[in-house]
Amino acid sequence: MKIAWVIEHMNAARGGRERSTAQVAAALADRGHQVTILCRQGRLDDPRVQVKALGGRGLGRSGRLKRFVADVQREIQAGGYDVVHATLPVPGAHVYQVRGGTVPAQRAAALRRRSPLLRPLAKALDALNRHRRHMEQLERQVAGDPKTLILPISRMVAREVQEHYGRSDGVIVVPNGVDAPPADLQERQDWRQQWRYRLGVVREDTVFLVVATNFELKAVDYTIVAFAQWYHSKHRHTQARLVIVGRDLAEGYQRFAGMREVGSAVHIVGPTENVFQWIAAADACILLSWYDPCSRVLLEAARWGVPSVTTAYNGAAELLGEGCIVVDSPRHRRQIVEALGELADPQRRAARSLACLRAGPNLSVQRHVDELLAAYAKAPARP
Numbered sequence: 280m281k282i283a284w285v286i287e288h289m290n291a292a293r294g295g296r297e298r299s300t301a302q303v304a305a306a307l308a309d310r311g312h313q314v315t316i317l318c319r320q321g322r323l324d325d326p327r328v329q330v331k332a333l334g335g336r337g338l339g340r341s342g343r344l345k346r347f348v349a350d351v352q353r354e355i356q357a358g359g360y361d362v363v364h365a366t367l368p369v370p371g372a373h374v375y376q377v378r379g380g381t382v383p384a385q386r387a388a389a390l391r392r393r394s395p396l397l398r399p400l401a402k403a404l405d406a407l408n409r410h411r412r413h414m415e416q417l418e419r420q421v422a423g424d425p426k427t428l429i430l431p432i433s434r435m436v437a438r439e440v441q442e443h444y445g446r447s448d449g450v451i452v453v454p455n456g457v458d459a460p461p462a463d464l465q466e467r468q469d470w471r472q473q474w475r476y477r478l479g480v481v482r483e484d485t486v487f488l489v490v491a492t493n494f495e496l497k498a499v500d501y502t503i504v505a506f507a508q509w510y511h512s513k514h515r516h517t518q519a520r521l522v523i524v525g526r527d528l529a530e531g532y533q534r535f536a537g538m539r540e541v542g543s544a545v546h547i548v549g550p551t552e553n554v555f556q557w558i559a560a561a562d563a564c565i566l567l568s569w570y571d572p573c574s575r576v577l578l579e580a581a582r583w584g585v586p587s588v589t590t591a592y593n594g595a596a597e598l599l600g601e602g603c604i605v606v607d608s609p610r611h612r613r614q615i616v617e618a619l620g621e622l623a624d625p626q627r628r629a630a631r632s633l634a635c636l637r638a639g640p641n642l643s644v645q646r647h648v649d650e651l652l653a654a655y656a657k658a659p660a661r662p
Contacts, residue, residue, distance in 0.1 A: 280312045280655070283358060285351055285365040285372065287344070289321025289330055295492065296366060296378045297321075299575060302458050304328045306648045317354055319347045341409040348417065362655050368417035373658040375421050376430040376453070380572040381439040382415040388570030388592065392495070392609075422446045426659040430651075433573040433594025451654050454598055455573040456647025459582035460555055462636065467559045467583070474560035478546060484518040485623040488561035488585075490554055490576040491525040498567040498590075498609035499523060499532060505567075505615040507539035509623075512616070519623065521565075523547045524557055558583055563622035567609040568593045577603065578642045586631035588618040598642060602635035 286300050301323055304314045308327035315329045323330045333350040337343035348369055355363045355371065365372035366379075379385065386405055393401045405411065421427050422444035429450045431437040437452050460467075480486060487506065491497035506521045513519075521544060523532065529547035536545035551557065554576065558564075564580045564587035571593040578595055580587055581602050588604040589596055596605045604621065606614040621627050640646070 280361045281359065282307060282312055282314045282655075283317055283355055283360040283363045284314060285317045285363065285367065285369055286321075287319050287347060287367055289316055289318040289323055289332075295575065299378070299455065299457075300366070301325065301328075302644050303456075303648060303651070306644050307651075310648070310652075315358070315360075317351050319343065339409070341413050344410060344413055362658065364651075364655075365421075368414065368421040370417065370420050370424065370427075371661070372421070372427055373661060374428040374430050374654065375418075376432065377436050377440065378432055378572065380436055380570060381443055382411060382418050383443040384436070384439045385570065386411065388496075391592075392498070392569040419444060425449060426661060428654060428658045430654055431572075434597055435592075435594035436572050451650075451657070453647065453650045453654060454641075455575060455578060455595070456642060456644040457575050457578045457582065458644050459579055459642075462583045462639075467555075470556040470559035474556060478520045478522070478560070480518050480520055483625075484520070485562045486560055487519065487521045487619065487622070488557055488564050488580075489521070489523045489525070489566065490557070490564070491523070491566070492550075494523075494525060494532065496569055497525075497571075498569055499525075500535060501609035501612070501615075502565050502567050503532065503536050503539065503541070503545060505612050506545070506565075506619065507536070507541045508612065509616045509619040510541050510544060517623075519544060521545045522557060522561065524549075524551055524554065526550045554579060555583070558585055561585055562628060563587060565589075565619075566593065567606070567615065569609065571595065573598070581635035582639050582642055584632040584636045584639075586622060586628060586635055588615065588622065599638055600634055602631050602638055604631075 284304055290297055305325055305327055307314050315331055317331050320332050320335050335343055337346035351369050352371055363372040364374050366376050368375055390398050390401055429440055430453045432455045434452055437450055440446050440450055489502055533547050536542045558580050564577055566574055566577055566589045568590050573594040577587045581599055586602050590606055590608055596603045604618040
C-alpha cells in the first residue's frame, strides 16, 4: 500500500507527534508499505521512509498553512497514493488523525489556564489569531466530509469531535502508541544508579519526573508549588527530588522553586534524546497538563512500570487505568499533594506500577499500527 502521511513539520528530535510519526511510519514500512511523509519542512534519518519537503512559502503563519495545504492537495492528486493520512485538517484526505486535539478544544485550553481576570483579554486576542481561525475552518470542512475518516487518539478527543462538529459516524478512536525498550533492559539499572547518584539520592528517596516541551501548557509552575507543599509537609524528613526535563528556559523556574525553598530539591535539565534514562531514574511521573490529547511520555513511563499523576484534561489516563492518578486540574493542589504522597509510598506505588505493566501491551506502536491498518480498510474510496 502506498501511504502519504501529512504533517506540517518533521523533526523527530522535537518529540511529540513528530517522534510518533517517525515510529509509526517506520512500523508501517516494516510491514511492507511504502510511506512518504509530506511536510512543509523537515527530514528523517530513516531509509525506510521517504520525506518530501514541499517548502515554506507564504506570508505569515496562516499564509504558509494555506500554501502548504494547497501543495499537499496537488501532491496527493498526482501521487497515486492508496491512503492519505493527514495529521492536520487537509480536505480530500482519506483519514484525519486528530493528534493535537480539535482546534476548539485547544482554544478552550488556552483560556482555561488564564486567570479569570485575564480571560476576556485572552479571548479577544485569540479572535485575532488568523492561523487558528483558518485551522478551525479547515477542520470543520474535513469533519463535515463523510468521505474522510476521523481518527481521534483518545476517547476524550472523540467527544470533542462530537461536541464541536456533531460528528460521530466515521469516527474511530485509535489510541496513541509508543516504542519502548524492554522493561528488563540491562542498562536500566545502570542508568538508574548513574542519574540518582548525580541527584544525590539513595534507594529509599523518591524521584518525581516531569518531561515537557511547553512548561506553561504542562503547568510546571503548579507542579513546583504542589511539590513544595508536599516536601515541606514532610518536615524535611525526605531527600525527594523533582526532575524537570524540557526545552524551556530553566532559570526562571529554578528561581521560582528557590522562592518556595525547594531550589535544591528541584533539578531542571535540558532536553534529552533518550528520555528512558530519566524514566529509569524516576519512581513516578507528573504531568499536570492543561490539555493533552494523549501524552506519549506517560505511556512510555508506563511501559516500564512507572506510574504517574495527571489531569482530567489528558487523554492518556484512559489507557493507564490504576497506573495513573487523575486530578481535576492543575489548580487542585490538595489532590495533587495527596497524589504525590501516595506515589512516594513504596507499597502503594508498587500496586500502581503493576497496573502500568498490565496495560503495557496495549500501549505499543505495533498495536497502534494494527488499528490504523484496520481503519484504513474502512476509509471510503475517493475518485
